[in-house]
Amino acid sequence: NAGVTQTPKFQVLKTGQSMTLQCAQDMNHNSMYWYRQDPGMGLRLIYYSASEGTTDKGEVPNGYNVSRLNKREFSLRLESAAPSQTSVYFCASSENRERYGYTFGSGTRLTVV
Amino acid sequence: AQTVTQSQPEMSVQEAETVTLSCTYDTSESDYYLFWYKQPPSRQMILVIRQEAYKQQNATENRFSVNFQKAAKSFSLKISDSQLGDAAMYFCASNEKLTFGTGTRLTIIP
Numbered sequence: 001n002a003g004v005t006q007t008p009k010f011q012v013l014k015t016g017q018s019m020t021l022q023c024a025q026d027m028n029h030n031s032m033y034w035y036r037q038d039p040g041m042g043l044r045l046i047y048y049s050a051s052e053g054t055t056d057k058g059e060v061p062n063g064y065n066v067s068r069l070n071k072r073e074f075s076l077r078l079e080s081a082a083p084s085q086t087s088v089y090f091c092a093s094s095e096n097r098e099r100y101g102y103t104f105g106s107g108t109r110l111t112v113v
Numbered sequence: 114a115q116t117v118t119q120s121q122p123e124m125s126v127q128e129a130e131t132v133t134l135s136c137t138y139d140t141s142e143s144d145y146y147l148f149w150y151k152q153p154p155s156r157q158m159i160l161v162i163r164q165e166a167y168k169q170q171n172a173t174e175n176r177f178s179v180n181f182q183k184a185a186k187s188f189s190l191k192i193s194d195s196q197l198g199d200a201a202m203y204f205c206a207s208n209e210k211l212t213f214g215t216g217t218r219l220t221i222i223p
Contacts, residue, residue: 090158099146
């Protein structure tokens, strides 16, 4: 099925550990995004990539890095996980200046203990 | 930058009744798009309806419609004939970096 695929769906990390969240889309979208969702705060943009080869910071980039590996893939890396990074992470993609909204992955629930 | 505000953290409605979820936004853009997303317990984000700011006509998708007041920067979602499957978090959003509101949890009372 066409769409956005995120892996893993669930992850528990210890403080200080690192991990990479993977995201791939097969809709030939130019733009890709990483959001985090926390209770009472909606979705907040971490990083985005307007096109292959470019990345930009969003509202809450501290503690994260991203890589736009190719047009299909956009990964999010936590170098040294902290409990404050416990959240649900969503990857999304869009085309054409987001006129048609975003297609979201199913999310990754990350717990840092 | 755009901001999106949802002032109703929770709403409830009787099954088959109508409910309206509120959203206000702030933007300096002249050309923009607004969206309502639904997030059921499955966590999946589902696009419910979109509105193009330059269009006067309010968008409608089956039982879902919007009341778009451009001058007031208001973008409310009306759900008619509410069904149990409508129970979810609803997020208002704009297309500038797809800024989201904080969401409204909608409960359907059987």
